[in-house]
Amino acid sequence: MQLNHAFVLTLVAGSLVACGGGGSSSPADPVVAVNPPVVPVTPPVVPVTPPVVAVTPTATGEDTGSVSARFVNGDNSRFVFTSIGLQSNGKASTLVQDSSGALSTIGSIVLTGNPSVTRDISGDAAFAQGRWFKGAFSNISGATTLTGNNASAHYVAYNVLAALPASGTFTCDAGAFTSPSYTGGSSVPSSANFGTASGNASLSFDGSGAKVALTIDASAGGSTGKVTATTTLASAASSSITGGYLSNGTGAQLMLGDGGTGRYLLLAAYKAQLANGANYQGVATFRCS
Numbered sequence: 001m002q003l004n005h006a007f008v009l010t011l012v013a014g015s016l017v018a019c020g021g022g023g024s025s026s027p028a029d030p031v032v033a034v035n036p037p038v039v040p041v042t043p044p045v046v047p048v049t050p051p052v053v054a055v056t057p058t059a060t061g062e063d064t065g066s067v068s069a070r071f072v073n074g075d076n077s078r079f080v081f082t083s084i085g086l087q088s089n090g091k092a093s094t095l096v097q098d099s100s101g102a103l104s105t106i107g108s109i110v111l112t113g114n115p116s117v118t119r120d121i122s123g124d125a126a127f128a129q130g131r132w133f134k135g136a137f138s139n140i141s142g143a144t145t146l147t148g149n150n151a152s153a154h155y156v157a158y159n160v161l162a163a164l165p166a167s168g169t170f171t172c173d174a175g176a177f178t179s180p181s182y183t184g185g186s187s188v189p190s191s192a193n194f195g196t197a198s199g200n201a202s203l204s205f206d207g208s209g210a211k212v213a214l215t216i217d218a219s220a221g222g223s224t225g226k227v228t229a230t231t232t233l234a235s236a237a238s239s240s241i242t243g244g245y246l247s248n249g250t251g252a253q254l255m256l257g258d259g260g261t262g263r264y265l266l267l268a269a270y271k272a273q274l275a276n277g278a279n280y281q282g283v284a285t286f287r288c289s
Helices: 005-018
Strands: 077-083 086-091 095-097 103-106 109-124 127-139 142-147 153-159 168-171 181-185 196-206 209-220 223-233 239-243 251-258 264-273 278-288
Touching: 077 251, 077 264, 077 278, 086 251, 103 153, 127 278, 153 251, 153 264, 153 278, 196 264, 196 278, 209 251, 209 264, 209 278, 223 239, 223 251, 223 264
Parallel strands: none
Antiparallel strands: 077 086, 077 153, 095 103, 103 109, 109 127, 127 142, 127 153, 168 196, 181 278, 196 209, 209 223, 239 251, 251 264, 264 278
């Protein structure tokens, strides 16, 4: 029997259509490539912990400043100490200096607390200076708590000169200062609890004693004030009080100290009233040679 070729081809074509048309089942067809879904590749979220080293807390709870050498407490060491409502000075029979260079015991005045914090530490073998910022200090009048606000206590310890030289004129450096702290007067925001200070001084000796002059410029909260003092110290252990230092005015208490061979210290505890009526106080030490 002879088959009709056209009929056979038609049947084959129909079978292919029924099976989906003989299309591309080739594995090489790129459309059928089974690749994993391209999920947006967010960079691996490796827990990026912020660098803890860069987050070291500043200031709060820590002493600031340093000394170039520990203070050498001699037989004739003295101190000046000033806080709100308190001015004290005398012989520093007992001094305790911590590893930071801060004094924690000055005669009968002792700073305690956890934390006890001292700011603006400066000094060398000839003097030790700083500002108690946190803690509690006690003296013969009782105890005072410092909470880190403006109620700081400023101090400087030094050795008294054995004698005044007969003559000489000396050049003083730019001075070391504690940050002046607000003590009253016109109200100020907490950002102005402390200010900055700078100054200059001169020292000469003649037959009348030590002639000293100094200027201290204080500023805080955008306002400024100036302390100027000129006086003569008749003896090595004497001090001089100028202006309104013992009141709420502007003035200073000035002393001389032994700065080492060929050097002298001019030390000042001061109070400054700024142009806005706010009052500040601090201490400063000038090295003169």
